[in-house]
Amino acid sequence: MENSPPSFIPLLALTFLVAFVYSSVGHGGASGYLALLSLYTFPKEPASASALCLNLLVSGAAFYAFWKASHFSWRFAWPFVLTSIPAAFLGGLIKVPPSVYALLLAWVLVFAGFRLLIDIKLSLKQVSCRPSLLFSLPLGGLIGVLSGIVGVGGGIFLSPLLLFFRWAEPKRTAAISAFFILVNSFAGLLGRAFRYQFKFDLSSLVIGMVATAFLGGILGSHLGANHFSAGWLRRILSAVLFIAAFKLFRSL
Numbered sequence: 486m487e488n489s490p491p492s493f494i495p496l497l498a499l500t501f502l503v504a505f506v507y508s509s510v511g512h513g514g515a516s517g518y519l520a521l522l523s524l525y526t527f528p529k530e531p532a533s534a535s536a537l538c539l540n541l542l543v544s545g546a547a548f549y550a551f552w553k554a555s556h557f558s559w560r561f562a563w564p565f566v567l568t569s570i571p572a573a574f575l576g577g578l579i580k581v582p583p584s585v586y587a588l589l590l591a592w593v594l595v596f597a598g599f600r601l602l603i604d605i606k607l608s609l610k611q612v613s614c615r616p617s618l619l620f621s622l623p624l625g626g627l628i629g630v631l632s633g634i635v636g637v638g639g640g641i642f643l644s645p646l647l648l649f650f651r652w653a654e655p656k657r658t659a660a661i662s663a664f665f666i667l668v669n670s671f672a673g674l675l676g677r678a679f680r681y682q683f684k685f686d687l688s689s690l691v692i693g694m695v696a697t698a699f700l701g702g703i704l705g706s707h708l709g710a711n712h713f714s715a716g717w718l719r720r721i722l723s724a725v726l727f728i729a730a731f732k733l734f735r736s737l
Contacts (some may be wrong), residue, residue, distance in 0.1 A: 493690065496521060497697045504539075504701030508547040509709030510721050511644065511659030513540035513666045515637040516729045518694070533636040534615035535691060537674045540638050542695065543702035544666040550706035551660035561653065562661045566668050569629030569639060573669040576633020577676020587635075587733045594641065598723040616652055619683035628665075633673040638666025641729065659709060 503517035518536040551557055615621075624646070631641030640662035647658040707723075 493693070494520070496690070497693050500539075500694045501697040501701040503520070504543045504698040505705035506721060506725055507548075508543050508702040508705035509659075509661035510655075510725060511544075511547050511551060511661070511666070511706075511709070512640045513542075513544035513547070513638045513663075513670060514698070514723065515540040516641070516732065519636070529618075531591035534674065534677060535694075537636060537638075537670045537677075539694065539698045541554075541664060541674070542669040543698055543706075544638055544640070544663050544670060546702035546708070548660065548663035548667055548700065550703075550710040551656065551663055551729075554710040555658075556656045556710060557660035557664065558653075558657060561615050561657070562664055564616075564618050565628075565643065565661070565667060567624035568622050569632070569665065570668050570672045572626040572629030573633040573639065573672035574676040576630040576635075577673040579634050579681050580680065581634055584737060587737060591730045591733035591737075594726040594733070598726035598730065602720075602723050614652075616650070620721035629669055629672070632669050633676055636673065636677075638670040638673075640666040641726070645726070656710065663706075 499521055500518070500639040503514045503521065507514035507517060515536045518539045519532055522532040522535060548557070563713045616624075628642045631642065643665050644658050647653045647661065648655065653661065
């Protein structure tokens with residue numbers, strides 16, 4: 486009985502929670518969905534494709550909410566996405582052992598979580614100007630290829646950098662991250678489609694996860710874009726980073 490999979494209702498509730506929390510800070514939640522699907526022993530490749538599809542859905546809802554609330558800046562975002570889209574596609578074509586990347590990502594998330602907690606009381610007036618193209622273009626490409634390889638949207642890499650270097654306040658960071666995740670998830674999914682022919686699982690389980698993730702994404706992104714304070718966004722994001730790091734450590 487110890488190895489039996491969890492029941493259907495708790496899985497849907499956890500899917501809703503992952504989508505709600507991640508979307509409130511402009512994230513899609515791919516790492517959370519992968520962890521949940523692993524409880525049902527989904528094969529790695531179908532699980533990755535399903536998680537990226539859920540990522541598209543939730544990050545799309547998050548982007549719309551933050552864009553509608555006037556937090557998105559195309560002038561800020563375009564240098565990052567210009568190089569990240571083709572890089573994420575190429576990363577999706579590459580098949581590598583995941584253990585090294587999982588370990589590196591876990592430690593990066595732990596560091597980012599502590600930094601967010603330390604900087605949580607920084608004034609928004611301390612936000613500096615946008616990074617130069619000489620920095621943002623290669624950074625977008627690097628994050629894109631790593632995201633394509635790992636199978637996430639890349640916001641987990643980008644958003645801490647935007648906050649650490651004080652390039653953007655939390656809500657603008659969430660808006661840019663949501664768009665970044667949206668386009669990179671699509672590019673990474675397309676790269677996987679070229680690398681191997683996968684079939685989407687349309688079982689009642691996956692359909693239920695899609696529905697609950699969509700609801701969680703709409704609610705979380707609406708609250709994050711319009712009602713949560715900047716401090717709450719930082720706290721929520723730091724919690725997301727610690728949870729993702731813990732799951733990565735457990736998978737090693």
